[in-house]
Structures are given as C-alpha cells and as structure tokens.
Amino acid sequence: MKVLNLGSLNIDKTYTVDHFAETGETIQATAYEEFCGGKGLNQSIALAKAGAHVFHAGCIGQDGAVLLETLEKAGVKTELVRKNHGPSGHAVIQVKRDGENKIIIFGGANSHVTPEYIDQVLKHFNRGDILLLQNEISNVPYAIEQAKEKGLTVVFNPSPMSSSIEHYNLLRTDYFILNEVEGRKLADTHTEDAQEILQELRKKYPKSIFVLTLGDKGSYYADESIMFHQEIFPSDVIDTTGAGDTFTGYFLAGIAHQRTPLEAMRYASLASSLSVSRHGASPSIPDRAEVCRKMDETKKVDK
Numbered sequence: 240m241k242v243l244n245l246g247s248l249n250i251d252k253t254y255t256v257d258h259f260a261e262t263g264e265t266i267q268a269t270a271y272e273e274f275c276g277g278k279g280l281n282q283s284i285a286l287a288k289a290g291a292h293v294f295h296a297g298c299i300g301q302d303g304a305v306l307l308e309t310l311e312k313a314g315v316k317t318e319l320v321r322k323n324h325g326p327s328g329h330a331v332i333q334v335k336r337d338g339e340n341k342i343i344i345f346g347g348a349n350s351h352v353t354p355e356y357i358d359q360v361l362k363h364f365n366r367g368d369i370l371l372l373q374n375e376i377s378n379v380p381y382a383i384e385q386a387k388e389k390g391l392t393v394v395f396n397p398s399p400m401s402s403s404i405e406h407y408n409l410l411r412t413d414y415f416i417l418n419e420v421e422g423r424k425l426a427d428t429h430t431e432d433a434q435e436i437l438q439e440l441r442k443k444y445p446k447s448i449f450v451l452t453l454g455d456k457g458s459y460y461a462d463e464s465i466m467f468h469q470e471i472f473p474s475d476v477i478d479t480t481g482a483g484d485t486f487t488g489y490f491l492a493g494i495a496h497q498r499t500p501l502e503a504m505r506y507a508s509l510a511s512s513l514s515v516s517r518h519g520a521s522p523s524i525p526d527r528a529e530v531c532r533k534m535d536e537t538k539k540v541d542k
C-alpha cells in the first residue's frame with residue numbers, strides 16, 4: 240500500500256524568544272535558525288521514518304532544493320514534487336522557552352497546486368492507496384473528490400483551520416486527524432469536553448474515523464464501534480513545533496501497516512513526545528529504531 244502526501248513544503252524561520260511579541264511591540268530574539276518544515280513535509284518525513292512507503296507531492300519554488308534533499312534523505316519519494324517559479328512557502332515561527340510557538344505561514348509555491356497537477360499526480364495511485372492532505376495547499380477539495388473517485392482512502396488533517404473548510408465536501412473523508420481547537424471548530428461546538436467534541440464530529444461525519452490530539456492531555460481515537468483515550472509519554476518540552484505532524488505520520492504509518500488503532504495511537508504518542516524534546520519541526524522527528532527502543536523500555540517499566 241502506497242501513501243501519497245499532497246502537502247506543503249516550507250522553510251521555517253525560527254526565532255527563540257522570551258515572550259511572544261505583543262501588538263506594537265518589538266522584541267529581540269535570543270536565537271535564529273532555519274529548518275525544513277511545512278505540515279506536509281513534516282508528515283511525510285514522519286511517515287517515512289516510521290517505515291511507510293510514502294510519496295510526497297506538492298510545489299516548491301526556485302529556493303526549494305533543500306526541501307527536496309531533506310525529504311529524500313529521510314526516505315521519502317520526491318519524483319512527483321513540482322518546481323515552480325517564485326519562492327517556496329515559508330513560516331515565521333516564534334518559540335518560547337517553555338516550547339510553545341506562534342506561527343505565520345506564507346503560501347508561496349504551496350498556493351500553486353492546480354487541479355491539472357493533482358490529476359497528473361493521482362494517475363500514479365490506485366484503489367486502496369492512501370491520500371494524506373493538510374490545509375496548507377490550494378485545491379484541497381478537488382484532491383479529496385478526485386481521490387475518492389479513484390477509490391483511495393482519504394486522510395485529512397484540517398490544519399491550519401480556515402473558514403473555507405466549511406465549503407469542502409468532508410463527508411468523503413475517511414480519517415480526520417485534528418487537534419482540540421480544530422475539532423471544536425469543525426464540530427461547531429464550544430464544549431471543552433473532548434468526548435463531547437468527538438460525539439458532535441461523529442454526528443456530522445458518521446462514516447469517518449477521528450483522531451483528536453489534546454497536547455499534554457493525550458489523544459482520543461473514535462470510530463463507529465470504539466472510542467478510547469491514549470495518555471502522553473511525559474518528556475522535557477523544548478519545542479512543540481511539528482509534534483502534531485509527527486503524531487499524524489506515525490499514526491498513519493501504523494494504519495498503513497495494518498496495526499490496530501491501539502498500537503498506532505501508542506506509537507504515535509511516543510514519537511511525538513520524543514519530538515517535543517528537540518528543536519525544530521522536521522529535525523525533531525525520531526526514527527523508528529529510536530521509537531521502538533523507547534517503547535521496549537516503557538514496556539519493561541510497566542512490568
């Protein structure tokens with residue numbers, strides 16, 4: 240089974256700050272680094288590191304060679320990525336000492352994903368393959384429609400959440416992987432209770448499977464027959480950027496390998512806890528050997 244991730248590729252300009260800049264305030268960063276990122280790229284890297292057979296598709300600009308090299312080094316297939324004129328997408332990220340972040344993205348080449356390009360990409364995939372999408376590229380609804388017509392399993396991470404999502408035909412989505420804020424908006428509810436958010440989501444999209452991540456409160460899995468909670472694996476928090484992407488990639492790799500939802504959630508949770516203990520988005524994603532080693536250690540402690 241192949242996984243196609245049609246997603247964003249960004250250059251992350253990351254500033255370490257003591258506090259987030261307030262309205263009208265100029266602040267001095269204590270460190271500046273550039274990383275490869277984008278929810279798409281991060282999730283492809285997490286999938287590949289978790290052992291999935293993943294193809295990345297999306298658009299880079301003239302400055303995007305480093306994005307391709309980073310994907311390839313992690314084992315992601317990149318022959319479908321298109322190079323456009325103009326700049327690649329980028330993100331301006333403030334990271335505080337407690338690991339929290341604020342992110343601004345500029346679409347750049349990510350905004351030039353056209354229906355014609357999506358058609359060309361989808362020709363390489365067949366019934367039973369998986370399409371993963373986030374909400375950082377253009378023409379997401381078109382990709383969902385066309386992929387379903389071909390019999391692919393559609394997985395949607397509605398991040399960043401935008402008002403345009405209301406107009407997508409999300410009844411055709413097989414899996415949603417989303418955080419609490421996104422879940423609340425998609426369910427159109429104000430409840431703080433994660434199980435109630437999931438109940439509302441399942442009412443709205445009864446055929447879909449949901450994975451709801453809750454930061455340090457863990458995560459939930461819900462489908463038509465089961466709902467369960469997965470605890471976090473505690474770790475020292477340095478930078479939370481890309482933690483959700485790590486979770487998504489590891490969870491989906493588990494599903495692609497036909498692991499049980501319980502196993503897929505457990506590995507995803509452990510992988511994302513390792514990622515928050517390091518700087519950067521894509522560089523913080525652990526490889527499978529490290530995740531399996533840590534999992535064995537936790538099992539020994541459990542006994």
Ligand code: RIB
Nearest residue numbers: 249276277278330481520
């Ligand atoms: O999820 C983290 C990512 O969000 C960053 O890498 C940044 O590029 C933005 O897309």
